[in-house]
Amino acid sequence: MMMRKIQLPFTQTQKVRYERANERLQSLSSTVNSDASVIVTDTIPVNHEDAFLKGHGTSEVDGELLATVCGVVERVDKLVYVRTLRARYKPEIGDIVVGRVIEVAQKRWRVELNFTQDGVLMLSSMNMPDGSQRRRTSVDELNMRNIFVEHDVVCAEVRSIQHDGSLQLHARSQKYGKLEKGQLLKVDPYLVKRSKHHFHYIESLGIDLIIGCNGFIWVGEHVEVRDPVMMIDDQKDDEMFSSSSSTKEQSHTPLKTRQNICRIGNAIRVLSNLGFTVTVEVITETVNLSNSKNVDIHEMLGSEFHVLVAENEAERRREKRKK
Secondary structure, X not given: XXXXXXXXXXXXXHHHHHHHHHHHHHHHHXXXXXXXXXXXXXXXXXXXXXXXXXXXXXXXXXXXXXXXXXXXXXXXXXXXXXXXXXXXXXXXXXXXXXXEXXXXXXXXXXXXXXXXXXXXXXEEEEOOOOOOXXXXXXXHHHOHHHOOOOOOEEEEEEEEEOOOOOEEEEEOOOOXXXXXXXXXXXXXXXXXXXXXXXXXXXXXXXXXXXXXXXXXXXXXXXXXXXXXXXXXXXXXXXXXXXXHHHHHHHHOOOHHHHHHHHHHHHHHHHHHHHOOOOOHHHHHHHHHHHHHOOOOOHHHHOHHHHHHHHHHHHHHHHHHHHO
């Protein structure tokens, strides 16, 4: 895999180290090549003895499979195709997405999802704040702004894709809904690979991480997913306390937690700048690298740390290949 060309004030030594790490990554990709970056006319290695299917971005010329677009080689069973770089998000049903509310409309919220069209979250497609399962009423519609307002960050799942390309979302689980006390980051969607798990809890740092398939990533203070029955009981108990003390407690986030959020956020920014796939394992390793090298949070966006991350990633892939 070839790293992006980034505009940073490298010293001559840093530039040499960065280019050397880039060469190592390219050599590893050329031998493993399951996720190698290619440009137009590059040859894609395939086993001609086994049958394979030509997918998007490929063409067979003189017995060789060539790339017709710039991107990353993907293989699904016998299908070989090239996923274009910097492409906009291409949704699939079941995708976990993070977005920002841009409009409160009649019985629905419109959500910006880094897609050509906005997502639609219907009032009937989400759990009520108290966790109760019931039909929505006109009172619920009037109180929609008590749930989400413009600029709120929310997490949901793609329920369906309409004929006009618009997305219908749903949030019928306690793990979905409004996200608070954290940072929303944006990376190119091709840097996020679909997996079974997009919700992560980094226990050592006390941080929740939601890697949206649409390229929006949420880094925030850990929140326990609560049972709806417990929520109703707690709501009754909360009436015994004053609203002022409750508001003060909810708004407080410890300094260490805020620092961890910023450190993870900067780790994601560095990985995005370098063009590395964003996974919880790589993010955690980048954070650990910054701690082991005593790199301050604000220094993580500097040239030296970018070089360190590139070198560390090249070494990690080399060790992984040995196994």
